[in-house]
Amino acid sequence: MAKAGSTGVRPTIRMVAELAGVSTATVSYVLSGRRGDGGPGVSDPTAEKVKAAAERLGYRPNQAARAIRTGRTNTVILSLTMLSDPWSLSVIEAVQKAAGPLGITPMILGDADWVKVLGTHNADAVFVDAVRPDQRDDLRKLAKHGTTLVVFDEEVQAEGFDVIRSIAGPGCRMAVEHLLHGHRRIACLTPATSEATSGGTRYRAYADVLSRAGIPEREDYVGLFDGTSAGAYAAATRLLSMPDRPTAIYATTDYAAVSAINAAQRLGLAVGADVDIIGVGNTVEGERMSPSLSTVGPVDFFDKLARLLLRRATGHPAPESPGVLDFPWHLFVRESAPHRSAATKLY
Amino acid sequence: MAKAGSTGVRPTIRMVAELAGVSTATVSYVLSGRRGDGGPGVSDPTAEKVKAAAERLGYRPNQAARAIRTGRTNTVILSLTMLSDPWSLSVIEAVQKAAGPLGITPMILGDADWVKVLGTHNADAVFVDAVRPDQRDDLRKLAKHGTTLVVFDEEVQAEGFDVIRSIAGPGCRMAVEHLLHGHRRIACLTPATSEATSGGTRYRAYADVLSRAGIPEREDYVGLFDGTSAGAYAAATRLLSMPDRPTAIYATTDYAAVSAINAAQRLGLAVGADVDIIGVGNTVEGERMSPSLSTVGPVDFFDKLARLLLRRATGHPAPESPGVLDFPWHLFVRESAPHRSAATKLY
DNA sequence: CTGTTAGCGCGTTCAT
């Protein structure tokens, strides 16, 4: 038996109005307008009729039509280049958590080609996680012509949009210096592919700090791996199986540090006693695991990012003060690499 | 010096028309309509003027307005529950590759709450990767009221939308049976969390086939891990370090199999000779690695999925023949677990 | 206080 609205055609506000025997204005007021929610304007019986009709037809307001009138889409776009990176997942998670209560839907654009898309698909705000040098002009143009942007980039200038920075160098040096308090035989665990990424910076911090401390470089203490967790596990196993194995490992990402902890435990080493391990990034996984992971990273990064983005999305069209937001990095001393006094030095 | 269009306001087709000294209709035709590309209707000089004006103002057509008129958004939505799963990334990759040439933008919805979103945000087609039992009704409603859906689910019925299935059981049995040709000491490597996922099916295939072959269960041959690559690596290392180590490993996912291969090689075992390893899923990584990974899985799954979705997106509103698309699984015999004749049996 | 009329905003497209 065919019920009402079984046509496969999307119901409009007019169909609802007709079925309920009222005007479209009334429907609009009842379903989303300022009147009708118990407040003054629409009587309860009428509101019920309208709601029933909408329900029967399966009516949903058309976002596109609403957007054209109100200028708001209740949508933010996250343009993420490396969807496989846990970092991207953290961004998504934080934004989803913050957006839900506001009735805003985060949509992910998993493509480096955001330039073509962002001009036409209008969102209330857009987060961009990387800008190639040849995209900088397009970025400025977009911002100039009404797109609200929040950009994560270490180099680009803020011109009509917000820029978020999280400069790794000093923080990474803090991590290595922390190990220096109790260790001399310090290894580095880092992906081999990282000259292009910030991993370059992260490795350089290791080399710098050690050379300034007068510790000679040891090539066999640099554990390169292919970027996977399994690769990091294997590389850490190799490091820790050496006759004069390192007493501390500086891993340039938290997930590598996690793999290193697994490897050490598998080899029967007590992490935080026989060997200290520190990561980079301050991800939630490290905080939750046991032993908890010592690490360096920005504080509250993802939540702050999400809040800024949503403030821009809900705020008035002209952002009050777009500018550069620099994230300071902190050292988080936890179990995997505790504080060491002179008495507990391992050399 | 302020250039034209530096207001921060989004330029409209009317502004372009005014600047170019033509009507909005002409602008529309030149920029996206059927006329204007050297074709009949708009003279070249006029078209040039229009393009110049649009460029100067930084004009981009407003998708929302266009959608309201044409009923098409040139967008497909991918609703993906487990964004961290490589499976999701493969879906994204395949759809992006297929959508690009068509001028269609895939947007990802990384939230299980697709129900609320899909009714209002209209895309030309929507892919949904999992349906909770309590969402089935909503699914039917959406399809009934004009949303074009492609659903991946083993249970849900096709009612006004396409359903894609990829039933794992028989394929997994093929994998274990393949190992049975040369082996008796067969281990299973599987995530510990998988009773809820299809991993349950995948483990059951192992238990079934072995018991039917009259091989007694050995608990120490079941390598459970935490779902991570590093965990799989560690579990495989344990299995292969046993005195009477297994001569073959059936891993319930390809990425676990990859980790097992790494672990075997690290232990000095020749994969495909000393030990055979087979995976489940037929991912591209397994095909590309060395030794190449023997596996079972659907053929051409992601590309076919992408093609179906985009056919629905570009097709006429009423899908010609929505139905169930069952993916047959195949056995891919490659280097990590080759064919074994009687002469090369390992028992 | 309750409900309607009418016009808006945008890009598209038919008829002139």
Add this chain to the structure above:
DNA sequence: ATGAACGCGCTAACAG
């Protein structure tokens, strides 16, 4: 090459 209507939902102004 243009004017004007169109599709959708929103909302100011108005009528009862």
